[in-house]
Structures are given as C-alpha cells and as structure tokens.
Amino acid sequence: MPKIAVTQLECAVGNIDANLAKAEDLIAAAAAQNADLVLLPELFTTGFPGDALRDLCEPIPGPTTERFAQIASAHQIHIVAGMAEIDPETDNLHNAAVIIAPDGHLIRRYRKVYLYMRERQPMTPGTEACLIDFPFGRAGVSICYDYIFAHYIHGLVERGAELLLHPTAWVTTDTCEQWHYSPQAYRARCMTRALENSVYFASSNLIGPCDPDGHVRAIGQSSIIAPWGEILAEVPTREGVAIADIDFSLSPQWRRDAAPYIEDWHRTIEWPDPATATGE
Numbered sequence: 001m002p003k004i005a006v007t008q009l010e011c012a013v014g015n016i017d018a019n020l021a022k023a024e025d026l027i028a029a030a031a032a033q034n035a036d037l038v039l040l041p042e043l044f045t046t047g048f049p050g051d052a053l054r055d056l057c058e059p060i061p062g063p064t065t066e067r068f069a070q071i072a073s074a075h076q077i078h079i080v081a082g083m084a085e086i087d088p089e090t091d092n093l094h095n096a097a098v099i100i101a102p103d104g105h106l107i108r109r110y111r112k113v114y115l116y117m118r119e120r121q122p123m124t125p126g127t128e129a130c131l132i133d134f135p136f137g138r139a140g141v142s143i144c145y146d147y148i149f150a151h152y153i154h155g156l157v158e159r160g161a162e163l164l165l166h167p168t169a170w171v172t173t174d175t176c177e178q179w180h181y182s183p184q185a186y187r188a189r190c191m192t193r194a195l196e197n198s199v200y201f202a203s204s205n206l207i208g209p210c211d212p213d214g215h216v217r218a219i220g221q222s223s224i225i226a227p228w229g230e231i232l233a234e235v236p237t238r239e240g241v242a243i244a245d246i247d248f249s250l251s252p253q254w255r256r257d258a259a260p261y262i263e264d265w266h267r268t269i270e271w272p273d274p275a276t277a278t279g280e
Helices: 016-032 050-056 063-075 144-148 150-158 174-178 184-197 250-257
Strands: 003-008 037-039 078-086 093-100 106-111 130-134 137-141 163-167 200-204 207-209 217-219 222-225 231-235 240-245
Touching: 003 016, 003 200, 003 222, 003 231, 016 037, 016 063, 016 240, 037 163, 037 200, 050 078, 063 078, 063 093, 078 163, 093 130, 106 130, 137 150, 144 150, 144 163, 144 184, 150 163, 150 184, 163 184, 184 200, 184 222, 222 240, 231 240
Parallel strands: 003 037, 037 078, 137 163, 163 200
Antiparallel strands: 003 240, 078 093, 093 106, 130 137, 200 222, 207 217, 222 231
C-alpha cells in the first residue's frame, strides 16, 4: 500500500536556491515517514516574479531537475514538482511539472494545458496529457487550472488513472475578495474531482504571497482525498507535509457499493433543440 505525501510551502519569490532548500527539508520529512511519492506545488521554485520570470525559467532537464535527481536518490522517493521551464529549441516558456524516479531518472515532463488569464502572455500551453505508471499504480498529472475542466480530468481516469496528482498555486486576490469568492471553492473542487471520478486526489498548494507585491496570495489547504470524499490528510494553513496510505483496492469496492458514476457517465442523452424549447 503506497504512502503519498503532499507538501505546502511559502516560496521566496524569485529565489530558486532558497525554495529548493526548503523543498529538500520537506521531502526529507516525507521520506522519514516512509512516503513513496512526494508532491510539491506549482511553480514553487520561482513563484510569480513578473517580468523576471523569463530569467528564472530553466530547461528540462537542467539545474533544478539535477537537484531533484540528487534529492530523490538520497531519499529513495518519487518526486512530482512544479517549475518554470524554457524550451531551448523554441524559446517558449511553460508552466511545467517534472516526475523524478527514486534513482534520479527524469521519468516525464508535463506542460500545463490550460493557462489561466495572464499566464497566456508569457507562457505557451502544453498539448499532451500526462499519465504515469508508478510501481504502485497509474496516476494522472494536472496543474492548477487544468482541474477546472471536468472532461480533461475524466479523460485521465478513463485511461486508467487511479490517482490524480495536482501541483497548484491556488490563490486569492483583491478582486476575488471583492467578489466574495470563497477560499473553500478550491477544496470543494478537489473533493468533486475525487468523487465524480471515484479516484484518489492529491493536491499540493503554496501558502502566502506568491508575487513581489503580495497581490497574489496562496491559500494552502493541501490535501489527499479518498474516492468517497474523505480528507485522508491535509496541511490547512501552514507549511508542512501530510501523508496518507492509498489503498487502490478500495476504489472498485466503493464504485460497486455506492458510486457507479464512471459506468453511468456513458449513458446516451437526447438534448432538446434550443430553438424549439418552450421552457414549460
């Protein structure tokens, strides 16, 4: 039965070395509790440094992935981590996640497919979904805003994912607060994705200011959620690590006993023509 760890940290905006040092401490703490995989947040190495982003982006593989390889090897643990990437061939910037094996091997790079608002100016979206066969089971990787799109997440599950890994930098802003946007919406959607797909969902978030001026503020709430919606482990409002045992044998039992959602997803529906709908 694998142990999955989610981390939560406050990044030093623009200071990759400081953030990697903090990440190494969290990874060591997860490994000391026998975690098989540790998840780190979206863009945690850089935060959102504005115009300085391009100077902080790195190729994959590159210096940061080499550091991850050393840490993974030292602690014999899988690492899934967000970072800012530059493609040397195209000069495009990407919001990326890397998956590192316990022997330090770079298994895969994933580029965020759905970019949120201002991300679309400096960054280029990815075009490929990400499924990884770990020794303990198949997982799908998405980054932050990706998980808004139910069809995208469901597509990972239809292709065999029993665990969804979600590095994120889910934030609040002055605009969000003017609209009374609930900070619980992030957790609610994590639970929804776990429930509607009957799979485990692990999300690792930042906490605190993510940009130089403090306008973008991550809200924490990193968690591991069971297919039936139970919060198995969480880091609500601080830096730290949360670990949970993942029993994949329970997922089909839950589907059989109470949640035939995936089976029922494919029912044929006839939709009315809006031009002929009466509203009565």
